[in-house]
Amino acid sequence: MANSEQMANAIRALAMDAVQQANSGHPGAPMGMADMAVALWGRHLRHNPQDPHWADRDRFVLSNGHGSMLLYALLHLTGYDLPIQELKNFRQLHSKTAGHPEVGVTPGVETTTGPLGQGLTNAVGMALAEKLLAAEFNQAGHTVVDHHTYVMLGDGCLMEGISHEAVALAGAWRLSKLVALYDDNGISIDGQVAPWFIDNTPKRFEACGWNVIGPVDGHDADAVDKAIAKARAQSAKPTLIVCKTHIGKGSPNRANTSKAHGEPLGAEEIALTRAALNWPYAPFEVPAEVYADWNAKEAGAQAQAEWNQRFAAYRAAFPELAAEFERRMAGDLPKHFAQTAVDAVVEAHTKGDTVASRKASQIALEAFTAKLPELLGGSADLTGSNLTNTKSTPALRMDAKGAVAKTEDGQIGRHINYGVREFGMAAVMNGIALHGGFIPYGGTFLTFSDYSRNAIRMAALMKQRVIHVFTHDSIGLGEDGPTHQSIEHAASLRLIPNLDVWRPADTAETTVAWSVALSNRDKPTALLLSRQNLQHLSALAPKRNLGDISRGAYVLSEPADVGLKKKAKAVIIATGSEVQLALKAQRLLAAKKIPVRVVSMPSTTAFDREDVKYKKAVLPTGVPRIAVEMGVTSGWWKYGCAAVIGIDTYGESAPAPVLFKHFGFTEENVAATVLAALKRK
């Protein structure tokens, strides 16, 4: 019989020792949540330390990521490839034990947490992915997708607004296999939370369709165990288990204080804590019997072996489904993808539709969603504006019993009405991508990328394939005015490391942008799309090389294309809706015998990855460059521009054509700016 108390104390000791050794970190949360961890990890979590990628494992998220030592201790103790030496290297360069848990760095870490509230929201995405995959792949007598998502969280996560979005969505989606354990210790960094946190949390969760259990004594592993069992026994709602705990539990002088939160206990207090806990072992020493109690290797291997057997039977009965499931979970695109993409681009080019690029995106999506069942779309209550839905993506709905509703022909929903919850949508998409089985994409207006910005950053940091459809990308949206007109957003998204940003100019470029986004396995993509119609570039630049679009920038039109047999004396660089303007200015200048090259640069981020040779071929040295984009000018100077036509103030409320003139986005102004640059040279 396992000794729960000593199991918990092992976590406490490892946490305080590692934080002390690093002289940095948060001991209070791991010490407070240790008994909850015994109940969850010791008695319920279905996982295999030897295969952290087993498809049907339970997912665990530590939403209060500053308590990372809890997770590292658990991974170490249960048998993951995280030796004690890594715990001794807590928070050191290139260790597997970073300050906050980082997915991809540490085996068994499911998501990167730290920015509060997002872990919970990722967990909602994971639980949704499980529910959808189960509905899609499980067959009568063959259950191959059947796991829980557990999340631990603290007061901080619950204060963050995103927690409301997550809680509301989990309730609406009836995610009954989502279990959240709330570390209710009444302390945040500023102290006892009473003056600034009066929420009745159980009532709040009930108001959003959750099942609430407790408060239970969070230091009574048996009580927490029973609560988890109760949560697992129902299939109606997501569950919140309120666990009353003491932060820094075990420390005689720091427990129940905010001092336990974010600093080492110090040698003296650690000694006192060891004595109080009856834990006489040296730092980083864990007795063999406690290791044995924690060891989950055998149970995990057995659980996975059973599942393997089930999956083998499934494969025998449904070979195609089994292969598809494996492909989807591996994140591989279908074999036909390259051809599908080429066909879609050629069709867009051939048809030459003059449409808004948001419509071009929907046209591309029609092609891709028809062939890629893993595409899981959505919008933050702007479906008809973002145009994220297609004929292949019925709206996701739950039936009266809370199960995933199916269409008449047996399809599950593949387009999510996220409601007006941009940040929640983005963090849910991160959770879906992390779970595997889907490529999530979701839409809102570009200006509201501000709301979801940190979740976009987290996708980039976590190298997740999440696609953001940001429409209404400039003053071109017109009358809605400055609150809705993106001025700094394109430039500002381009600053996020490992985020691909595309602002395509017509249907062909938009289709290429989608195909690159889908191929970007290790990064998220933001597609910035116009509200207004954009003339198809083939009309103005019939000879362009479609094959180079994916490189992010390419020579769209040379002087010869407008009847001048001279080398270009200037290069106009433009993106998105401004490319047509550049081409028209090129013609104006051609009429004055001034030869100009037009470069379309739908993706600065993709272009920046190209080699120097290609870059020089597109942007030759010694020829002045003039950039044109309806947004702040700041980012363009790195391309050595002589002039940038942009907007460094806020927009205005007026019809788009009026605004274009007001802000100088006319072919005449572009041509005049080129002339002025040539004169200065």
Added chain:
Amino acid sequence: MANSEQMANAIRALAMDAVQQANSGHPGAPMGMADMAVALWGRHLRHNPQDPHWADRDRFVLSNGHGSMLLYALLHLTGYDLPIQELKNFRQLHSKTAGHPEVGVTPGVETTTGPLGQGLTNAVGMALAEKLLAAEFNQAGHTVVDHHTYVMLGDGCLMEGISHEAVALAGAWRLSKLVALYDDNGISIDGQVAPWFIDNTPKRFEACGWNVIGPVDGHDADAVDKAIAKARAQSAKPTLIVCKTHIGKGSPNRANTSKAHGEPLGAEEIALTRAALNWPYAPFEVPAEVYADWNAKEAGAQAQAEWNQRFAAYRAAFPELAAEFERRMAGDLPKHFAQTAVDAVVEAHTKGDTVASRKASQIALEAFTAKLPELLGGSADLTGSNLTNTKSTPALRMDAKGAVAKTEDGQIGRHINYGVREFGMAAVMNGIALHGGFIPYGGTFLTFSDYSRNAIRMAALMKQRVIHVFTHDSIGLGEDGPTHQSIEHAASLRLIPNLDVWRPADTAETTVAWSVALSNRDKPTALLLSRQNLQHLSALAPKRNLGDISRGAYVLSEPADVGLKKKAKAVIIATGSEVQLALKAQRLLAAKKIPVRVVSMPSTTAFDREDVKYKKAVLPTGVPRIAVEMGVTSGWWKYGCAAVIGIDTYGESAPAPVLFKHFGFTEENVAATVLAALKRK
């Protein structure tokens, strides 16, 4: 006796006509909320159309700003300087009737709304400001601050996570004079909200300490009137009034549909609606008796006259307080401010403390908060890290009865524990600034500026003096790792138009940054501050010109200062923690007889506002420039840099000194980069 129905129909007609004329806008919300508006504006709101700036007016916020025509109709009908011609010019360039309500553009508009959830949060800030001013200025028998804050909001606002932060804070602060009217129409842009919005909203608000009334029939002005009266009659809690309404009420075919939300009704449906409403008047025609029913000029003038009388009595009894109240509400700094600022800068310079710039900020704040009672600080649960509190700013607390608690010497709280609510904090601060009487500032880690980004943008768009204290501004925070290390944030904040961004290098620069921020009446400021200690620059550059710091960039050290009597061959530009590095590299290069100038550029945004002459004096042409900043390089190329030492990837979890070396932030690397640039030249 006023005809409530026709009063409401006037709003409906003006809304549908204006949207139709603009061929753009949202008729559904104004038509649905018209009866609520009759109850509130017709029977409760205390305001004077002839003086929209009267200090003690009730504040009204339309949080669902897309329903702007409701507000414009009300302002027009009640007698503000908004003639019918402006309504006919709805959504046209330079009209006073922008697509969404914009403060400063339209008389009577209290805040700019559109980005959902923020209007409600602004209202919380306004109500808090009222409560604090009342506690500070009202005297026995002399009530000069006593007004309500009303906010109308829709489903969208309630789905946004920030609404949770706002609701929780309003509950914790017991803002009993805040009354929110919820337009509960069950429709959002994507349709009937049931599948994605299952919240029990009354229960949710009750869970956060609100008084909830209703649901009442939102089309029964008497019922709404009574509910408002009930809300006003209590003084315990903020109130939510749930008003059941029909979006697009009056339109036979569009009411209760999402089609009513965001597009004109069309000529045919407008005709049908006119008939259904029994409103036979021409577009933009309002009968005189309806105008008369709405006219609030006389009542408003009388209300203000009464208040003027009260204030005169107050002035007679408390002349100093009265003068101070007027100064505070006018937003004027105290007369001694310039001297206070100079003294603080000189003291910082003289003392020469080597401290973190977050500590330098606290030292500056000690001086400013002691002399500027309008400074109202706070932190999103990181007080001890952001160092936003001072001896003069006791923590804001409410007493058992919900009133503002006072310290033993009668002071009210001036430092707010916002809890872990960054976005909420920022939008509350916007509301406080908009209300007047305070200069709000609040702290969090720079990386979490992502969470509050759109509220920062809104402050800039609204030209509000709000100061953000963003500490832990780079990889210099060390072990917390990439989730907490700002890489793109300095660059990205600099892109927001009308936001001043400062990244000071020592106590002197930090104090100047604060003084500029306080003087910036028409813009918000972000102060980016280090976690780690920064050597005081006087030690390395004793001759620097303190007077030029406020210009955003200045010559900190010339070759002569390090013993070289030559003209500089290169300029190193650095900000914040990297300035000391630049000075050390200058010395390394001096040892090799290479003369280098060091420019400290604490604020690119302030420097960008300088004239060409000053810019050239600081950055002479023909001399290569090398920028050094621990963040993305993109923004530096506009200063014509030959090289930029920065970080274009994510950070790492490790002690700061290890990271500086890892990412090349050493004096040797800076010197080597200068040498390489000189060689290339």
